[in-house]
Amino acid sequence: MVTIAKIAQELGVSTSTVSKALNGYSEISEKTRSKIMNLATEMGYTPNATAQSLVRKRADTVGVVYEVEYGLKNLFFSSVLEAFRRNVQGRGYDILFLSDNGTSQNYLKHCISKNVDAVLVISTGTSVESVRKLINSDLALMMFDPWYQSKNTIYTDSYNAIKKSCKYLYDLGHRKIAFLNGSYSNFIGRERLKGYLDFIKEKNLEPYYIKNHSNESYSYDEGYKTMKNLFETYGLPDAVCTVSDLMAIGALHYLQNHGYHVPDDVSIIGFDDLSICDISTPKLTTMKQDIEAIGKQACDALIDMLVQGHRTVKPIIVDATIVVRDSCKKKSNH
């Protein structure tokens, strides 16, 4: 390995001269610096980033808190991480997974000890308190899909997205519009329910949803079971508005298994626009979260904080748009 000492020896100068030249100190003459830089390049010198980061107090590393059920197999959160990763790496930073070994985890200590400059909290499971300490620290931090209204958040405009989903179903002639709810315990889940209830109220319709059961995973199984529950409580709806593509496909399969045709008998709209929308039969019409924009804007906000030194940004709220495929249809007998 080429070291500063070897370069110094080669040129007959001191190691501190070489070090100062490589680190851009002004007390070294341009002539000496250029001689040192050229030789360093020629010899294939690699600056040791760990040593450099001690001097510069940064490690070009962005930490990620990713406490997600099914981990990277979770299609939605892994898509968000992917979009973020591409942007961050494109700007020359590395991504470090902060370990999530359960509740004893101290993220702030971990970030300090690994010289992590900036953190994206993609999802939080049991370590709410540990994440709260991160938020209150002086690290640059952004939080995706916050579980409460906090500083430095980025999320899809869920309230208006669900209203748009409902309006799409309404405009197709459906009036008995059921809602497959998500979590009742976090901000995003409650925003989506509020969007549904406000739309129903504005149009003077009856609400059809399960009040006493919160869905925390947005999974296929939760969609299947909630559709069963809805069907057994209210009978067949005209249309189903959902909060995730996986839940929508779960509901779709429940209805198909009970002899109903989607979209001839019931329309279903998903939420997220994951790649599986093209794999389901029928292909799933959905409310697309702009995951590319979320990844890019989270990255931009973090790097701006690092460069400019501020630590607070206004909430970044991203619009959702409908993607029409084959699971929704005009109500036939209307």
Place this chain on the structure above:
Amino acid sequence: MVTIAKIAQELGVSTSTVSKALNGYSEISEKTRSKIMNLATEMGYTPNATAQSLVRKRADTVGVVYEVEYGLKNLFFSSVLEAFRRNVQGRGYDILFLSDNGTSQNYLKHCISKNVDAVLVISTGTSVESVRKLINSDLALMMFDPWYQSKNTIYTDSYNAIKKSCKYLYDLGHRKIAFLNGSYSNFIGRERLKGYLDFIKEKNLEPYYIKNHSNESYSYDEGYKTMKNLFETYGLPDAVCTVSDLMAIGALHYLQNHGYHVPDDVSIIGFDDLSICDISTPKLTTMKQDIEAIGKQACDALIDMLVQGHRTVKPIIVDATIVVRDSCKKKSNH
């Protein structure tokens, strides 16, 4: 922040005494060491891992080379990374994504500069040369699904897995067994083709596969197109043996779109056992890669190398087993 200087001041000893005690040097008496350790704990001292790693020459960080089409949205490779991640983090290591900004990437320099001790190469795109340098370095390294036979590889026994898939279809009475091929340019893809061809030969059957088109992505689209090509070249087969679940679902949809029923008219078997097998209609029978075992054994091998100091291990070859769902059926008119 609690520093070594503060601890030293508090106890009236030199900073170098504190540093030596915290780093376990033997020249410090047990009494002094215990006094220093207790106070450090009490004051909430966090060792700076970057500084420590300079001393200990390790950073408790495992690098991952992950050059994958669709990135973390690739259902198969993200499952492998997830299994590896859980094991590695469970053993106290962090995962660092090594950037993949194209062909100019120098992974070895990157690992040295970030004090990465060990690397899992999950997939390599264009940076074959850069990965080759990693393999030839003295880093602890494991390579998943190698593109050629190399040292320190871990992979599913693809040759026998495909033979087992074919035998399953054969035992259901199918004789016109088509093969949806993967890559012809890498080791794993060629092993799978060899498994198919050897089985066909042993049973004295006719081979049905596309000789002149290599599939590099194992994607839904490749499955759809290759099924079209197979169908237009050879007509309807009894059964289709595939090299990925996504390709199998692509083939399934091609056949359904052309009026054929799976499994009544054609049986299809997937490969991988991804979560989407339960989402397709019908649910997909598949050859399951034991991704949990792959993640665990790759992790164990790397940590053994770090602890024991060796850098070469025998290939780790993991068995595959069939998971029966609804896409295969006994040949009716046999």
